[in-house]
Amino acid sequence: MNLFRNVVFIAAIAGLVAGVVLACMQAFATDPLILQAEVYEKAGAGHQHDHAAAPAENAAGTSAASSTAPAANTMSMAPAAATAPEHEDEGWEPADGFERHAYSAVFNVATGIGFALILVAVSEFAGGIGNWRQGVFWGLAGFAVFTLAPGLGLQPELPAMPAADLLPRQIWWTATAAATAIGLALIAFRRSLPLVILAVALIIAPHIVGAPQPESFETPIPEGLHHQFVVAVTVTNLVFWLVLGAVVGVVRGRFTGTATSLRDSFA
Amino acid sequence: MTTASVSLGASVSSQSRFMQLALAALLGTFIIGFVGFSHIDAVHNAGHDNRHSMAFPCH
Numbered sequence: 001m002n003l004f005r006n007v008v009f010i011a012a013i014a015g016l017v018a019g020v021v022l023a024c025m026q027a028f029a030t031d032p033l034i035l036q037a038e039v040y041e042k043a044g045a046g047h048q049h050d051h052a053a054a055p056a057e058n059a060a061g062t063s064a065a066s067s068t069a070p071a072a073n074t075m076s077m078a079p080a081a082a083t084a085p086e087h088e089d090e091g092w093e094p095a096d097g098f099e100r101h102a103y104s105a106v107f108n109v110a111t112g113i114g115f116a117l118i119l120v121a122v123s124e125f126a127g128g129i130g131n132w133r134q135g136v137f138w139g140l141a142g143f144a145v146f147t148l149a150p151g152l153g154l155q156p157e158l159p160a161m162p163a164a165d166l167l168p169r170q171i172w173w174t175a176t177a178a179a180t181a182i183g184l185a186l187i188a189f190r191r192s193l194p195l196v197i198l199a200v201a202l203i204i205a206p207h208i209v210g211a212p213q214p215e216s217f218e219t220p221i222p223e224g225l226h227h228q229f230v231v232a233v234t235v236t237n238l239v240f241w242l243v244l245g246a247v248v249g250v251v252r253g254r255f256t257g258t259a260t261s262l263r264d265s266f267a
Numbered sequence: 268m269t270t271a272s273v274s275l276g277a278s279v280s281s282q283s284r285f286m287q288l289a290l291a292a293l294l295g296t297f298i299i300g301f302v303g304f305s306h307i308d309a310v311h312n313a314g315h316d317n318r319h320s321m322a323f324p325c326h
Contacts, residue, residue: 117295
């Protein structure tokens with residue numbers, strides 16, 4: 001299990017570095033926007049996350065619903081969407097301030113290590129990330145797979161924003177990331193035209209299916225605040241992925257010492 | 268049948284190599300699943316800001 005151990009070691013270092021960078025960026029860029037949104041959330045009708053269409057028509061797929069959701073989803077669970085938010089009864093949560101930031105930071109590092117494990121393992125199949133420059137390109141791919149593609153259908157959302165039922169969204173998110181990853185891999189590592197066409201089809205397919213959308217987009221969150229948040233999330237994730245890829249490249253290079261594959265070009 | 272190769276400084280057979288890399292990817296997927304997709308309230312609340320900021324589906 002030497003290889004496994006080495007992968008975990010590299011991923012842990014890269015994930016830690018990128019996670020700390022991410023935590024710092026979030027503390028300044030996205031967290032303040034989330035706190036602002038929570039002011040609207042608490043001001044709005046009695047703490048409902050998914051408040052928009054809750055009491056309104058349960059009648060699934062009415063014409064009203066389909067007109068408000070242009071990319072009307074074809075997933076079957078949609079009708080249950082706005083009825084019951086998962087967690088009206090919130091349970092334990094960290095106190096605002098230091099505790100909240102501390103938990104966020106821990107989760108950021110965990111996210112970093114998780115994505116790093118996937119990145120290192122997948123890139124080893126393709127010969128490994130040889131240096132920081134290759135890492136930057138791998139990071140761009142990770143950004144496209146895990147931020148851009150899912151974010152097209154499911155925009156980064158603030159608290160108090162309406163959204164479809166959680167599970168269908170998670171399924172769509174995961175499937176979109178997987179399809180985009182396979183598509184990009186086909187484009188990058190296969191040289192035949194039919195496979196590239198298949199790759200493009202794979203990448204756009206989730207968006208033709210369409211992400212699960214809420215029945216109503218009504219929200220107390222100002223459009224400007226949300227737009228700011230979308231930009232902040234996208235940019236912070238881009239930097240996170242670039243750092244993650246680059247650090248993997250650097251650590252892997254030092255770690256192996258010798259260039260072990262064709263892709264290692266220590267120029 | 269010498270399919271052994273050096274990968275990341277470790278000499279492994281191609282089958283073992285596949286298994287180990289797959290295992291690492293699986294572990295990563297599991298971590299992301301727990302951090303970003305778990306339905307347990309306490310986990311959700313602790314990672315709330317992170318989930319929103321990573322644009323994981325939330326709430």
